[in-house]
Amino acid sequence: MIELQGVTRLFGSTRAVDHVSFMVPRGSVFGYIGPNGAGKTTSMRILATLELPTEGDAFIEGLSSVNDPDRVRRRLGFMPDAFGSYSDTNCAEYLDFFARSNGLVGRERTRRIRWVMDFTGLRSMAEKPITGLSKGMRQRLCLGRALIHDPSVLILDEPAAGLDPRARIELRQIIRSLAADGKTILISSHILSELAEMCDRVGIIEQGRLLANDTVAGLKGNSQTHLDLIVVIDGETETAKTILSQWEDVSDVVELNRTLQFRVAGDRQRQIEILHRLCDARVNVLEYRVVDESLEDLFLKVTAGKVQ
Amino acid sequence: MTDPNASLRAGGDGDLDPSAGQPLPTVAELSLGGGGQAIPYPALALDPDASGFWGWVDRATERLTSLLNPILVKEARQSLKSKQFLITFFCLLAASCAWTIMGIVFNAPDVYYIPTGESMMIGYFLILSVSMFAFVPLVAFRSLAAELDEGTYEMLAITRLSAWRIVSGKMNSAVLQMLIYFSAIVPCLAFCYLLRGIGLLTIILVVAIIFITAMVLTALALVLSTLAKGRTLQTFLLVALVAFIVVVEFTCCGFVFSMVLPEQWSGTWFGFLASFTVAASFVVLFVAAAAARIAPVTENRSTRLRVILFFQQAIWVVTIAYAAWVTGDFEWINEGLLYLGIFWLLVGMFMCGEASELSPRVRRGLPATYGTRMLFTWWMPGPGTGFMFVVATGVAGLVVLAGVGVFGIQTGVVRSTSVDTPPPVFAAMMMGYLLGYLGIIRLLSMPFLKRFGPSFVAPLIAAIVAYFLGVIVPAIIDVAIQGRVSFKYSALHASNWGWTWDEAFSSQGLPAEVAMLILVVGSGVLAINLISLFREFRLRKIAVPLRVKQDLADESENQLVESGSGR
The missing domain is CATH 3.40.50.300 (P-loop containing nucleotide triphosphate hydrolases)
Structure with a gap:
């Protein structure tokens, strides 16, 4: 010990x-x-x-x-x-x-x-x-x-x-x-x-x-106040972008090769709701996952501005 | 202990190692980079298992080396493989052979019937002394300095080796090197004896002088290596050491060639024994000082040193008393008092730079009762306790030595032959200087020590300033009053230590009133110092924590069990 x-x-x-x-x-x-x-x-x-x-x-x-x-x-x-x-x-x-x-x-x-x-x-x-x-x-x-x-x-x-x-x-x-x-x-x-x-x-x-x-x-x-999510879509992404733009707590939407990455200022429940909405709108979701925070991210987050 | 053959499953469930997702391999199964199982183990990793006599010798040797200081084992391995050692040893052998051949050639054909041992011994002395005085101390210096520079010391500090064992291991390995060098020249010394003209006792004495001098130099090199923080200071100290070695080499040559080899010394074997004892005490002091310098902060770095200093003083007093008794001259007493005073001034200067913080471990060992605190607080670490230790022990030593002088004069054993300053007057003068100068050094260095922490630099600078002012101030007053520097000694020049000592050894002697003046001023400076010393004297012993007590009890219980099972 x-x-x-x-x-x-x-x-x-x-x-x-x-x-x-x-x-x-x-x-x-x-x-x-x-x-x-x-x-x-x-x-x-x-x-x-x-x-x-x-x-x-x-x-x-x-x-x-x-x-x-x-x-x-x-x-x-x-x-x-x-x-x-x-x-x-x-x-x-x-x-x-x-x-x-x-x-x-x-x-x-x-x-x-x-x-x-x-x-x-x-x-x-x-x-x-x-x-x-x-x-x-x-x-x-x-x-x-x-x-x-x-x-x-x-x-x-x-x-x-x-x-x-x-x-x-x-x-x-x-x-x-x-x-x-x-x-x-x-x-x-x-x-x-x-x-x-x-x-x-x-x-x-x-x-x-x-x-x-x-x-x-x-x-x-402890440090998580938002989720970074990635959605990989089979087909066009416009519908998905439109749906995402309707959510107030969704921000920083970035598109790259039919992949959308965005930030949700909510908890896991909100993550589920978004997936439901996308599926209801018949968006072909191939992959839907949370971007895992690395220890480096946590380290930077914890140390940022804590000690002056 | 981890059993290397044990099959220890690491938790048994894969979730401990997310990267693997499988049960972890055992500690014994794992290795960094394969392990090389087909490669045989080196000899050091094998138990001696041969049968018969040689197997027994192997095992006995193994047991014997286990008893040796690990530093000695390591250093011996390193030294015997080093190029520097091989080159030095080869040069020593070559020089011995060359000198032997040259001696025979130049002395031929007289070498058959004229004793030429003494002249041959001069060459062997030079060869052996240069190897031992120059190479061994420098190797020791480099060895400990490298240990501290390269961070290997810290790895040693967390093993079971104490700082004392580490430094004494270095010293032991230096002695081993000396013995190896000596072994190379032994046949030459035997040859020298056979040539006649030199006695066996003289040869032994010469060898003893070389050994003890080399040991003092090596121990000094070890202390200096612990002072060297940073390359610049290290280089400076190394140069200073080399310069000192050169001076010692010449002094030693002068003494041996003029007194020992012609067998013209007036001393006795007791005198030589006393001199060797004093030299040996310096070896112990330097080794202890080096150990104290590198000991972890949790250790008591001072008490051992103070005990050695105390015994050194006792040896010095006995040696001087003996010399005065043999020669009947109380100049010996006065010289003894002078060197004793200088010694304590020097030691006191270093003690003023000690750390004032005591680790809880040291505080556990502080004297507890009023009586023991009165007697033993001075032996505990700290600049204040160090100052009082030096003052009390130094004054006691001066009083005892002066008392010996008075006793010798009254009984008629000792009488003056050259100087006229009675030992009590000389002792009073030295006491005054000790109390005064050391007190001033302490007062001057205290603010710097508080600001920059414990260091020997501040007291050293304070000492230089104090001694310089002591000499220059009376001269300035002379100029101010008389318009020129006076060449007649008076009470005004009492602070000029050099002139005062010169006056004390002159035929007219030092006036008693000047000695008293110096003592009174010194006592005044001591009184000022005492005011600032109270804080350290209030140090209290702290209780041994319960956890430590329990562990000590467990340990002694285990030892009892082990010794019981051993029987």
Whole structure:
């Protein structure tokens, strides 16, 4: 479990994090979204015991990262956004070093190194020097390092950065599987579509303040004041346009290749009524659907003008 | 622990992964990019499973390396593979061979019947000292600076390794490198001994001097590397370190060539032992300082350093008392007082730049009762407590050393041979400077520290300004009153520390009234400082949170269970 309780972090007069509170239950994935400098990394560093909050407290598995940092570190795997490498060190030596640093000895250490190598697909790279690895491979190694001591909580700062599309899909599956294995995961990413598909909940932070904390579906529900609809018509579209123009709450009608896109300032009931009317007027509707809001849209909507 | 063989179904229902629409693969089944199952594991991922004697050796070695500091293991692997190490080692071997051949050729045929060990030792000393003084500290500097620059330190900080273990691991690996370099030159030293003209104890002493000096330089390099934030400062510090190494190399050469190799030193083995102990205490101090610099903000960065400083003072007092007893000259006491005062002024300057915020974890460890607070608050982190620690410990050290001098004079063991400033007068002067200058440094730097946060830069600048003004102000007053700078020392020049010290070591000695004046002014500055110190002294211990208590109880219970099952 991860918990932030009213965490504030000041750097001089700048509020990097401003009374942020949220909780991530065990075995779930929490996506942390925000523009650069919003306070994501600072919050993550506070959880990882690398920063002290000016106010509030952060908890990992119920242990305070302020009061009890040693025990917090044993339960924590942290993958920072920047990967620092060692010269004259290969992947196997790197993992062995971090296994030793996390107190793993004997068979347990070798067993964990084998598991991480298989898990991150680095077995074939075991003897390769780290400095020669591609960005994607380094990300894998960094993830492997965070997992080497089998932590119950993972904090991943931009883990998908630099991964190819295939590796991203696999990473998504891996994160879901780790969560299903009981690990609690806090993940930040700029690739919001990735987060939408792997996170149970999403937190949106801007200028240090947490603006939203909900499921992706919940965020859509809360922020939705209108529907964007698409109608694909077999035949001419004039009748449909005429019908749509009769509705006061329909606006922004755009036509493209027998496809009409328009905005309805109403709820689902209004969406149904429009379809009924079109069908009654014998318009040949081939397709009728709501344009799904992406996480990017939600992010822009939530952050727009909320923090001044 | 996740069992890699366990078949853990990820939730079992496909709706967890909307993109797939199918049950998730197990953690064990998944891999990023295929996994390369047909490729064998590297040796580091395999358990030693050979049978017989070599299998036993394998397993024993594995157990042994598990006990070692992981940083030492990593650094040793890195160093032994690095080009820099290979080149240095090869150059050292080549230079040793070349010097041996040259020595034999130039000394032939005398080498068969004239002792030439001493002259050969000069070359071996130079070869070994250059490798150890130049390369090992610079490698240590770069190693820790790179750790901090490239963000790898933060990854280490969240493992079980403490800052102390990280820095001591770097130090250990430097010592390992020194041993490897030394091993290359051991046959040459044996050859040197066989050539006669140099004793075995002298060879051991020379090697010990090289080792301890290289260790002090390496530890200093580690501290400097933690100060270097940004490339510019890093380069500046690196240049300063190289310059210092050059000075140390020449000083060491001078000492070894003029005193040690001709066996003309007047000291005793105890004297050397005391000197090595003082040097070793600086190694520990520098390593602890480097660890304190990089320790996470949640840690207590100060108490360990203060304990080391306290013991350093004790070692210093004993060493100086011994030297005064052996030589019968109380100039040793006065020199001891001088360096002790300078030492505390320097340390105090750094302590004034400490962070005043204490993490809850540190506050849990604060002394709780009135009595313990009286005695131990000064050992806790903070600029104010640091100031009081330096003042109290420094004054105590000066008083004890002056007391030793007085005792020596009264019992006739110690008598003056060259200077005429009695140790109590010298101690009063040094106390006054310590209280006065350190107090002024603190007062000058406080507004900047409040504005820009904890830093050593503000106290350093304040110190430079204070020491400069201390020298220049009496000269300005001289010019204002007399129209020229006076060359006759008087009470007016009491703030000029350089002149005062010179006067104290001169044959006429420092007038007692000047020393008293310095002490009175210093006490006044201390009184002003005490007013602003009250806030820090009100620091209260906080209770251990219930969650921490529960976890500690759980942990000790687990340990009991484990030790029970182990039996």
